Amino acid sequence: MIARLILAALACLLVAFLLTPQSFAWLFVPLTKNGAPPIYTQTGLLSLTLSHLGLVALASLASTIVAVGLGVLVTRPAGREFLPLARTITSIGQTFPPVAVLALAVPAMGFGAGPTLVALFLYGLLPIFENTLTALQNLPPSVIEAARGMGLTRRQRLLQVELPLALPVILAGVRLSVVISLATATIGSTVAAHTLGEVIIAGLLSANTAFVVQGGLIVGLIAVLIYEGFQQVEKATARRIGQMQQE
Amino acid sequence: MADTSLATPVPVPRISRNGLLFALLGGLALWLPLVQFKANRIVAGEGLSLPGALPGGAGWGFVCLVILLLAAGLLYRLPLGWRLGLALIGLAAVILSLGLAAKGLTPEGNRVVRVAPASGFWMLLLAFGLMGTDALSRLHLSRKARWAVLCISLGLIWLCLASGLLNETSVMVEYRARADLFSRSLWQHLTLAFGSLAMALLIGLPLGIMVFLIPKLRRGVLGVLNVLQTIPSLALFGIMIPVFGWIALNVPGAAQIGVAGIGLFPALMALFFYSLLPVVSNTLVGLRTVDPAVHDAAFGLGLTQRQVLFQVQLPLALPVVLAAVRIVLVQNIGLAVIAGLIGGGGFGSFVFQGLNQTAMDLILLGALPTILLALVAGVALDLMVEAISPKKGNVT
Amino acid sequence: MIRIENLSKTYGDTTVVQPVSLTIEKGHIAALVGTSGSGKTTLLRMINRLVEPSSGKVWIGDEDAATIAPHLLRRRIGYAIQGHGLFPHRTLAQNIAMVPQLLGWKPRDISDRVDELLTLFQLDPARFRDRMPHQLSGGQQQRVGVARALAARPEVLLMDEPFGALDPVIRAKAQDDLRDIQRQLGTTLVIVTHDMEEAVTLGDRIAVMDKGVLLQYGPPTEILTHPATPFVEALIGKAERPFRLLSLSHIGDIAVPGEAEGPALPRDTSARDALAQCLWLGRDRLAVQGGGVVTLEALRTRAKGDGA
Numbered sequence: 001m002i003a004r005l006i007l008a009a010l011a012c013l014l015v016a017f018l019l020t021p022q023s024f025a026w027l028f029v030p031l032t033k034n035g036a037p038p039i040y041t042q043t044g045l046l047s048l049t050l051s052h053l054g055l056v057a058l059a060s061l062a063s064t065i066v067a068v069g070l071g072v073l074v075t076r077p078a079g080r081e082f083l084p085l086a087r088t089i090t091s092i093g094q095t096f097p098p099v100a101v102l103a104l105a106v107p108a109m110g111f112g113a114g115p116t117l118v119a120l121f122l123y124g125l126l127p128i129f130e131n132t133l134t135a136l137q138n139l140p141p142s143v144i145e146a147a148r149g150m151g152l153t154r155r156q157r158l159l160q161v162e163l164p165l166a167l168p169v170i171l172a173g174v175r176l177s178v179v180i181s182l183a184t185a186t187i188g189s190t191v192a193a194h195t196l197g198e199v200i201i202a203g204l205l206s207a208n209t210a211f212v213v214q215g216g217l218i219v220g221l222i223a224v225l226i227y228e229g230f231q232q233v234e235k236a237t238a239r240r241i242g243q244m245q246q247e
Numbered sequence: 248m249a250d251t252s253l254a255t256p257v258p259v260p261r262i263s264r265n266g267l268l269f270a271l272l273g274g275l276a277l278w279l280p281l282v283q284f285k286a287n288r289i290v291a292g293e294g295l296s297l298p299g300a301l302p303g304g305a306g307w308g309f310v311c312l313v314i315l316l317l318a319a320g321l322l323y324r325l326p327l328g329w330r331l332g333l334a335l336i337g338l339a340a341v342i343l344s345l346g347l348a349a350k351g352l353t354p355e356g357n358r359v360v361r362v363a364p365a366s367g368f369w370m371l372l373l374a375f376g377l378m379g380t381d382a383l384s385r386l387h388l389s390r391k392a393r394w395a396v397l398c399i400s401l402g403l404i405w406l407c408l409a410s411g412l413l414n415e416t417s418v419m420v421e422y423r424a425r426a427d428l429f430s431r432s433l434w435q436h437l438t439l440a441f442g443s444l445a446m447a448l449l450i451g452l453p454l455g456i457m458v459f460l461i462p463k464l465r466r467g468v469l470g471v472l473n474v475l476q477t478i479p480s481l482a483l484f485g486i487m488i489p490v491f492g493w494i495a496l497n498v499p500g501a502a503q504i505g506v507a508g509i510g511l512f513p514a515l516m517a518l519f520f521y522s523l524l525p526v527v528s529n530t531l532v533g534l535r536t537v538d539p540a541v542h543d544a545a546f547g548l549g550l551t552q553r554q555v556l557f558q559v560q561l562p563l564a565l566p567v568v569l570a571a572v573r574i575v576l577v578q579n580i581g582l583a584v585i586a587g588l589i590g591g592g593g594f595g596s597f598v599f600q601g602l603n604q605t606a607m608d609l610i611l612l613g614a615l616p617t618i619l620l621a622l623v624a625g626v627a628l629d630l631m632v633e634a635i636s637p638k639k640g641n642v643t
Numbered sequence: 644m645i646r647i648e649n650l651s652k653t654y655g656d657t658t659v660v661q662p663v664s665l666t667i668e669k670g671h672i673a674a675l676v677g678t679s680g681s682g683k684t685t686l687l688r689m690i691n692r693l694v695e696p697s698s699g700k701v702w703i704g705d706e707d708a709a710t711i712a713p714h715l716l717r718r719r720i721g722y723a724i725q726g727h728g729l730f731p732h733r734t735l736a737q738n739i740a741m742v743p744q745l746l747g748w749k750p751r752d753i754s755d756r757v758d759e760l761l762t763l764f765q766l767d768p769a770r771f772r773d774r775m776p777h778q779l780s781g782g783q784q785q786r787v788g789v790a791r792a793l794a795a796r797p798e799v800l801l802m803d804e805p806f807g808a809l810d811p812v813i814r815a816k817a818q819d820d821l822r823d824i825q826r827q828l829g830t831t832l833v834i835v836t837h838d839m840e841e842a843v844t845l846g847d848r849i850a851v852m853d854k855g856v857l858l859q860y861g862p863p864t865e866i867l868t869h870p871a872t873p874f875v876e877a878l879i880g881k882a883e884r885p886f887r888l889l890s891l892s893h894i895g896d897i898a899v900p901g902e903a904e905g906p907a908l909p910r911d912t913s914a915r916d917a918l919a920q921c922l923w924l925g926r927d928r929l930a931v932q933g934g935g936v937v938t939l940e941a942l943r944t945r946a947k948g949d950g951a
Contacts, residue, residue, distance in 0.1 A: 031489075081264040085377065088384045095625035097581025100614040103598045107607040108366065146728025148693055149801075150742050150791075151717030164732045183479040190588065190602055200481045204589060209489045216482025223477045241731040242777025 007228055014221045018046045021214075028210035038210045040199045049218060052195040055113060055188065056181045059120030064174055067125045071132025071170075072158065086129070094126050098184040106191050116188030116195070123184060124177040131173025135166030168238040175230035182223045186215070261323035269378045270317040273337075276370035277310060282348050285361040288417070288606050294365055295352075301344060302351035309344045313337065313371065320378055327382045334379030341371045342407055349415035363417035363608055390630055397626055404619070417608040418615070433616070435511060435592035439583040440620075442515050444575050447522030452568070454523070455530025456556070465531070472524040480582050483520065484589050487513035514591030518582055522575040529571030533564025566636040573628035580621040584613070644669045645690065645799060645831060650699035652685050659685050662699060663857045665850060669798075672825060672832040674846030676839055676878065682855040687801055687835045691720045703799060718742050721800035721830070725807040727788030729776040735761070735787050736772040742795040760790040763824060782813040789821065793828070800825075802834040806841065818844055839878055843867070843887050851875045863891055868948035885946035889915035892945055898935035907932040918942045 017024050021039045028038035039045075073079040074086045101123055105115035139162055147161045163170075189197030196215050203211025280294025297313075298306035316337045320330065349362040383396065413419050422429055458465045475483075492508020494501050506512060537560050545559045587595020597613030600606075649662040660682040667673040675683040688694040690701055692713045701708040708716055729738050736757045743753045758768040764786040776784055785805065792800055805821075806814045822845060825832050836842055842849045843863045850860045851874075859871035867888050870876040879887065894917045895910030907930035908917060917937050920929055927939040 079264075082268070084385055085265050085268075085381045088380050089377070092380065092622065092625075095577050095621045097584060097617055097621055099581060099584040099595070099598070100617050100621075103584075103602065103610045103614045106602065106610060111605075140726075140728075140731070142724055142726040142728040143730060144728075145693075145724055146722070146788075147730070149691060149717055149722030149724065149728075151714040151719075151745060152741075153714045156745070161730060165730075179477075186479040186481045187585065190599060197479075197481055200479070200485055201588070204485050204488075207488075209486070212482055212485035216478050216486065219479040219482065220474075220477045223479075224474075227477070240775065242775060 007225065010221055011225055014218065014225070018049055018218070021045050028214060031210040031213055032208060036206065036208045036210070040202060040211050040214065042202065043194075043198065045196075045199070045214070045218065048194065048196050048198060049222070052182075052185055052197075052219075053222070055116060055193065055195060056120065056178060056185050059117050060124055060174065060178050060181055062121050063124035063177055064128055066121075067128035067173075068132050068170060070125075071129050071136060072163075075133065075136045076154075086133070090126050090130050090133075093122075096123075098123050098180065099187055102184065102187055102191065111192040113188075113193045115191050116185060116193035119188070120181045120184055124181050127176040127180070128170065128173040131169050131176075132166065135169035136162060139165050165241060168234045168241075171230060171234045171237065175227060175234070178230070179223050179227055182219060182226065186219055262321050263323045263325070265381055266317075266320035266322070266325075266378075269320050269374045272370055272377070273313060273317040273374040276367045276374060277313065279367035279370060280365040281367040281371075282345065282352070283361075283363040283365045283417075284352055285363060285417070287359045288361050288421070288608055289604065292361070292363065294367075295348070296367060297344060300348040300352065302347075305347065306344075309340055312340050316340075317374070327386045330382035331379055331386070334375045334382060337375035337378065338372065341368065341375060343412065345416060346412040346414075349413070349417075353415045361417040361420065361608060362415060363611075390634060393626075393630055397623070397630075401623065418611045421606075421608040421612045429597075429612070432592060432594050432596060432613075435586075436580070436583050436594050436617070436620070438511065439514055439518055439586055439591065439593050440576060440579040440624075443518035443522055443579050444572065446515075446519045447526045447575060448572070450519075451523050451526030452530055455527040455568075456534070456561075458527065459531050459534040469524075469528060469531075472527060475520050476524050480517070480521070480585050481588070484514060484517045484585050484591070487517045488589060491516060509590060511586070511591050514583070514586035514589060514593075518579045518586075521582060522579060525571040525574045525578075526568070529567050529574075530564065533567030534560050536567065537563045566632055569628070569632045569635060573625065573632060576624045576628060577621050580617060580624055584617055587613070644702075644704060645673075645833065646702040647686075647690070648700045648702070650686065650689055650696050650701060652682070652689060652694060653697045659855050660689070661856045664699075665857065665860050667831055667833060667848070669831050670829045671847040672822075672834065672845050673848050673850060674842035675833065675835045675850045675852060676837065676842045677852035678837060678878075680854075681852040683835045683850075683852045684803055686852070687803055687833060690799075690801055690833065691717045691722060693717075718745055718795065719797055719799075721792035721795075721797040723789045723792040723800070723802045723805045725804040727776075727784045727805075727808075729784060729788055729791070731776050734773045734775060735766075735779075738776065738787060739791045739794050741791065746795055748795075756794060760794060764790045764820070766790075781809055782817065785809060785817060786820070789824075793824075793830070796828075797830065799831045799833070802832065804835055804837070806836075821845070839880065839883075840887070843890065851878060864888065864948070867891075884948075886915055888948055889913065889918055889942065889946050894929075894931055894937040895933075897941045897945060898931045898937050899941065900934070901928065901936040901938075903928040903930040903936040905930060908937075914942055914945050918946070 025038045032038050070086065074083045098119065102115060102119040105118040105122075109115045109118060143161065143165065144157070147157045152160065185193070185195045186197030186200060189195045189201055196219050199211050199215030199218075203209065203213075203215065277297055279296065281297045281300045282295050283292035284295055285292030297310050300306060301309065316333050319325065319333055325333075345364055345368055352362045353360055383393075388396065407413060408419070414423075454468065458468050478486075488508050490508075491506055491513050495506045495508055496502075498506070541559060541563070542555065545555045550558065583591075583593045584595035584598055586593045587597070587599045590596075594613040594617045597609050598617075599613075601609030601611075601613060645667045647663060647665050649664055650660065651658065651662040652660040663686060665673075675686060677683045685694055689696045690708070692708060696709075703716075703720070711719075729735075730741070733741075736754075739757045739760055740753045743756060748756075757772065761768040761771055766783065766786065771779075771783075776787070779787065785808070789802075789805060792802075806817050809817060818841065834841075834845060836845075843866075846863055848861060849863055849866050851858045851866065851871075853874050859866060859875050866875065867879060867884055870879060890913045892914045893911045894908060894914055897914065898910070903926070905924070905926070908920070909932050914937075917929055918939075921927065921939050921942065928936045931937055
């Protein structure tokens with residue numbers, strides 16, 4: 001309960017800060033030197049935040065669709081042959097540094113939002129795919145057996161039984177993926193994507209700690225809020241199907 | 248789970264579906280440009296596909312070889328060892344063709360022209376790389392054999408680079424222009440990754456043991472570490488600069504022991520802070536998973552609390568702690584790239600310089616070794632974790 | 644009616660079920676008994692084609708099961724398994740409504756059917772319709788599992804160790820209820836169990852299987868009195884046999900004219916319970932409701948398997 005109040009307060013604070021950043025200027029003044037501006041004004045913080053979130057949302061949506069699709073494919077009889085390969089790719093892919101993926105997307109796509117989207121998309125695939133796979137392979141066997149025995153077709157089993165039951169674990173994968181993407185997107189501004197990283201980098205270039213801190217704070221706050229939000233949804237879906245989440 | 252359609256197999260000659268995937272990737276790659284021919288390192292180049300990139304008819308030779316290898320991969324009953332062999336030959340052929348193309352396309356004595364690997368090269372590499380890893384993972388090699396594979400692979404990569412085969416390719420040209428800087432960056436990168444890991448273990452292990460022994464502290468400590476983890480890396484690196492700059496100035500003796508607001512130190516600290524959570528939480532998890540019966544038995548034998556901790560609980564928790572080491576090391580090798588943005592050195596400086604100058608070859612010079620380091624660290628530590636985990640069938 | 648003709652299953656070189664032929668009359672209960680790995684579950688699963696037979700035929704009524712698409716066949720055959728397999732993300736009503744929905748029943752009919760079944764299984768529809776499966780006790784979950792299997796009024800119901808996860812007290816009650824409901828609906832029932840007691844209690848006929856071979860198929864008394872092989876005999880348990888035999892007959896059937904002191908027992912009391920009463924009370928005869936007595940002598944004869 002207290003945790004929820006704190007979260008709600010943090011959300012209000014975030015919205016207030018994004019809408020009227022100047023009213024918080026006094027907080028950041030101590031972090032500036034030589035009368036540098038305490039609040040980043042080159043581009044509106046709100047517009048940067050929205051663009052940042054937009055990139056993450058778009059990439060995560062795409063990763064979710066593709067990763068869940070692939071996870072379903074390799075657990076069907078037609079795609080089972082790909083399963084070991086898919087596992088290997090996932091475990092290797094996760095050792096690829098996100099920054100390197102981002103940098104490698106630049107030669108292929110040029111600067112701007114493009115490479116950031118591609119990097120976020122590719123990197124976001126892995127946790128979702130991994131969780132989809134885990135979830136679909138660990139469904140209660142008696143339920144699946146019952147579904148077959150009752151005459152549900154493969155498609156009906158997938159849509160009405162398997163995916164709904166796998167949902168909490170898949171959502172946990174999406175949460176992980178979104179949180180990683182939020183952080184990686186800040187680095188996207190080094191390749192000229194319009195994200196909150198712009199604020200941090202401007203701070204680094206002009207040695208203005210206020211910018212670094214406010215950029216970091218906004219991203220951190222959003223990450224915490226999204227993380228908690230997802231967890232609430234996961235818990236609700238898990239409770240509904242009578243499984244308590246571990247942890 | 249035999250369902251109806253499986254019970255009555257349709258008599259179609261069986262094609263390996265994985266083989267089909269690799270063949271499609273490889274076939275597509277043959278259409279794409281193998282190399283980019285650029286008048287200098289900045290401008291966009293002209294793509295040349297495999298047949299056109301190599302002098303004389305050699306290109307078609309390589310095309311035939313690649314097609315042959317991919318076609319052989321389609322056979323369903325091909326033994327895995329053979330498959331691995333095919334993949335290795337394929338990789339060798341692809342790399343050789345890149346080297347030859349670069350040699351053939353670069354006019355004698357011209358230091359400005361660049362021949363860069365292009366999408367076709369990367370996709371062929373991917374196709375054969377996947378073919379190889381697929382065969383490897385299904386061979387279920389023993390741990391010793393997998394170590395051997397890792398070492399041999401590294402040896403082969405070294406051989407490719409040392410033999411001068413790839414000397415005319417753009418990345419190597421870029422490397423030769425800054426060979427000294429490269430080795431310095433390598434050391435910086437390793438210092439960042441391993442140094443922060445060492446610090447995290449030094450502080451994190453005792454901290455983990457402490458929160459295990461004093462449950463009251465758990466929420467607080469783990470909460471703080473969790474919050475640290477949500478700060479985006481770019482910001483954490485940035486905040487370290489003024490913080491440690493101030494400490495170096497104002498805390499007597501701090502500057503003498505190396506604390507500084509510029510250079511490697513702030514980056515090292517940022518990585519250290521990121522590493523703490525995995526180390527502390529895995530130490531805690533490892534200690535908590537020790538079977539209470541083992542714990543009781545040890546006490547029953549007359550061991551003291553201290554002896555139980557050091558002789559029973561910690562050794563049993565070791566695999567979980569080592570798993571944290573793997574997470575931290577792989578993560579830090581990747582994150583250390585960001586140090587390049589705040590003047591902390593490492594391969595990141597190549598990456599970000601490259602991005603600034605739109606010099607793709609320079610980006611590759613930073614990104615490729617980083618990926619290689621991360622991969623090697625990941626595979627090596629997986630093998631170590633497996634070695635000390637009591638008989639668990641582990642899939643790498 | 645289910646007719647099984649030379650049904651067998653082979654995986655590669657291993658034969659799980661040797662060719663089996665048997666017929667289950669309409670409205671009867673057949674119990675498939677055997678140890679684990681005996682092939683009984685495979686035989687059951689071949690009836691609704693969860694396992695595809697390697698050879699042989701299954702006739703449901705006068706239709707060849709192989710000619711019906713598997714998922715359509717399964718919608719006509721009820722199926723209940725150990726651990727109930729209820730969909731944890733659906734309410735009880737939604738669980739029970741599953742097959743009728745697949746068959747395209749009208750929502751109104753489905754809703755009526757759900758209430759009817761919940762009532763039949765002693766679960767108040769008003770209270771239970773919208774509960775989630777995990778909110779029920781094990782016994783209740785199991786009942787809903789059977790109710791769901793019966794939802795579309797199947798002619799045939801297959802059950803695989805349906806009571807395996809229940810504790811003995813609830814189990815006995817569930818068996819009684821199942822028998823009542825089966826008689827009421829006239830469903831043909833095939834039940835797999837490893838428990839001979841359960842087979843004797845429920846089965847009109849018992850099929851004993853071992854290592855993929857059908858050893859004996861017959862009414863319980865025949866299995867108990869004339870076991871075909873030493874394995875069947877061992878499965879019955881020699882020491883238990885008299886009691887099992889007794890549990891098959893009711894005292895109404897063996898009552899003789901006479902008088903006895905004490906309260907009269909209902910006519911459908913099992914002979915086994917009557918014997919227990921005799922021993923406990925130290926009497927040699929008990930009164931039976933509606934006149935007559937059951938004697939210790941008659942019970943003893945029954946327990947030997949004579950006069951069945």
